[in-house]
Amino acid sequence: MFPFLEYFLVSHKTILKNVGEFYDFISRMFAEHLRNLDENDQRSFIDAFLIRQKEEAGSPHAYFHDGNLTRLVRNLFTGGTETTATTLRWGLLLMMKYPKFQEKVQEEIALVIGSAQPMYSHRGQMPFTNAVVHEIQRFADIVPLNLGHETAKDVTFRGYFIPKGTYIIPLLSSVLRDETQFEKPEEFYPNHFLDSKGNFIKKDAFMPFSAGRRACAGETLARMELFIFFTTLLQKFTFSFPSEVTDVDLSPLVAITNTPKPHMICAVPRC
Numbered sequence: 387m388f389p390f391l392e393y394f395l396v397s398h399k400t401i402l403k404n405v406g407e408f409y410d411f412i413s414r415m416f417a418e419h420l421r422n423l424d425e426n427d428q429r430s431f432i433d434a435f436l437i438r439q440k441e442e443a444g445s446p447h448a449y450f451h452d453g454n455l456t457r458l459v460r461n462l463f464t465g466g467t468e469t470t471a472t473t474l475r476w477g478l479l480l481m482m483k484y485p486k487f488q489e490k491v492q493e494e495i496a497l498v499i500g501s502a503q504p505m506y507s508h509r510g511q512m513p514f515t516n517a518v519v520h521e522i523q524r525f526a527d528i529v530p531l532n533l534g535h536e537t538a539k540d541v542t543f544r545g546y547f548i549p550k551g552t553y554i555i556p557l558l559s560s561v562l563r564d565e566t567q568f569e570k571p572e573e574f575y576p577n578h579f580l581d582s583k584g585n586f587i588k589k590d591a592f593m594p595f596s597a598g599r600r601a602c603a604g605e606t607l608a609r610m611e612l613f614i615f616f617t618t619l620l621q622k623f624t625f626s627f628p629s630e631v632t633d634v635d636l637s638p639l640v641a642i643t644n645t646p647k648p649h650m651i652c653a654v655p656r657c
């Protein structure tokens with residue numbers, strides 16, 4: 387987001403080395419896909435891209451070139467791994483901190499899913515669990531600064547003139563913690579997403595995936611992953627404090643993403 391800060395990074399060389407290894411891995415993956423490529427049996431995004439690449443071969447304005455494929459796959463990996471994992475880590479931490487909510491989720495799992503494999507289609511019958519997953523995302527606020535954007539033309543927004551080419555940081559935190567939208571913005575409070583009868587309610591201000599045309603491309607996948615992994619983990623385990631620990635610090639480690647501080651956790655199998 388701020389390329390000039392690159393030179394102040396202590397672990398600059400390690401980061402570049404890791405990025406290099408990551409690119410090597412992606413190149414090996416492409417080579418493998420190219421070897422087994424079958425136009426009549428496209429197995430993945432990479433296959434579809436490589437076929438378009440063949441179609442546009444020789445064009446002077448080629449878009450589907452290797453450099454673009456590498457960056458796209460890199461974006462899917464980086465955008466799609468830490469985000470979901472960090473949200474789940476917040477989820478387990480919050481369940482440990484608030485055992486009453488954990489118990490209620492487990493009761494709903496027992497009622498709707500039992501010992502079967504949790505599926506995304508169960509979500510509609512599980513308003514409390516759905517509200518808890520939404521509240522985890524709201525409270526954790528894992529991408530507080532969103533990604534940087536730039537105005538493509540002159541804009542006047544709420545009386546402010548913003549010239550074309552201005553670097554914009556749309557703060558998602560300011561929406562996720564907006565006290566006009568959420569009754570107790572600083573607390574973990576699943577009722578933010580429930581009505582008085584316990585039905586799930588959508589909130590326009592719920593935008594951990596941002597909004598507009600450039601909102602998260604993986605939102606649908608991420609929502610499925612979060613629901614299925616969270617319910618599966620709570621179906622199989624109860625998360626609690628280790629015996630020597632009595633409380634946990636919920637303030638995040640601040641970086642581009644908000645992650646939980648290192649902590650201990652007990653996962654007790656449920657028989």
Ligand code: HEM
Pocket residue numbers: 461462463465466467469470473528529532533534594595596597599600601602603604605607608
């Ligand atoms: C809890 C999980 C996730 C959260 C909170 C999240 C959040 C975000 C946010 C805030 C943005 C920036 C949107 C903007 O610029 O306005 C973004 C972009 C993006 N995300 Fe996610 N994301 C998650 C999971 C995923 C997954 C699973 C994938 C793909 C496998 C993914 C792929 C992307 C991509 C490709 C972009 C760039 C979209 C673009 O610039 O057009 N994300 N995400």
